[in-house]
Amino acid sequence: SGESYFGNALLYAYNDARQLLFPCRLSILLSACLMGLFLYLWASKLGGHWAGGFAVFRMACEPNLLTHSRIAAWDMLCTATMFMAAYAVWSWLEMPSWRRAALAGLALGIALISKYTALVLAPALLIGIGIQEWTKSKGDAKKTVSQTWLMQLVSIGAAALAVIVL
Numbered sequence: 001s002g003e004s005y006f007g008n009a010l011l012y013a014y015n016d017a018r019q020l021l022f023p024c025r026l027s028i029l030l031s032a033c034l035m036g037l038f039l040y041l042w043a044s045k046l047g048g049h050w051a052g053g054f055a056v057f058r059m060a061c062e063p064n065l066l067t068h069s070r071i072a073a074w075d076m077l078c079t080a081t082m083f084m085a086a087y088a089v090w091s092w093l094e095m096p097s098w099r100r101a102a103l104a105g106l107a108l109g110i111a112l113i114s115k116y117t118a119l120v121l122a123p124a125l126l127i128g129i130g131i132q133e134w135t136k137s138k139g140d141a142k143k144t145v146s147q148t149w150l151m152q153l154v155s156i157g158a159a160a161l162a163v164i165v166l
Contacts, residue, residue, distance in 0.1 A: 024072035032069035035080035036060070038087050078115035085111040089125050092152070093132055101152035105159020113164055122160075129153070 011017040036056050044052030059065055068076040088107040092100040108125070111118045 021072055025070060028072060028076045029069055031077045031080040032065065035076075035083050038080075038084050042087050042090070074115045078111070078118050081107070081111035081114045082118050082121050085121060086125065089129070089156070092156070093129065096149055096152055098152060098155070101155045102159055105156040106163060108156060109160035109163025112160060 011020060036059055039059055040052040040056050042052075043055035065076070065079075068079070085104070085107040088100070088104040092104045108122065111121055
């Protein structure tokens with residue numbers, strides 16, 4: 001077809017394909033490594049260093065991640081940034097602060113601009129935050145959400161929107 005002819009001509013006929021593809025593949029591989037680092041951090045906080053090491057080992061043996069970590073496609077970058085955004089929001093939920101809210105918003109914004117399929121992340125995180133807060137307050141009927149916490153939640157959305165717009 002015309003698209004494959006154009007792609008082959010662009011990469012192989014008029015350019016050095018290795019020189020073009022190496023930086024692309026390297027950036028995707030580095031995003032997979034960054035995801036592995038965040039996976040280790042998250043699993044270590046939940047279950048200790050052995051759990052972190054085991055989680056990274058499992059990631060290193062996962063066929064889908066192995067496949068997408070070596071090709072120059074946006075899928076691995078999207079997966080890594082979505083995971084980092086989820087980790088940042090979880091970290092903010094564990095210990096809310098303005099700094100963590102800003103980092104969560106930044107990570108969410110980067111995830112949302114990585115690929116259109118990341119758009120499902122925003123409602124998924126909102127549902128997760130709602131469930132987290134509902135289960136925390138289930139035993140205490142008088143517990144209310146603080147105004148600072150709500151402002152931090154809004155700032156996460158604002159920071160994500162700022163990343164998208166800028």
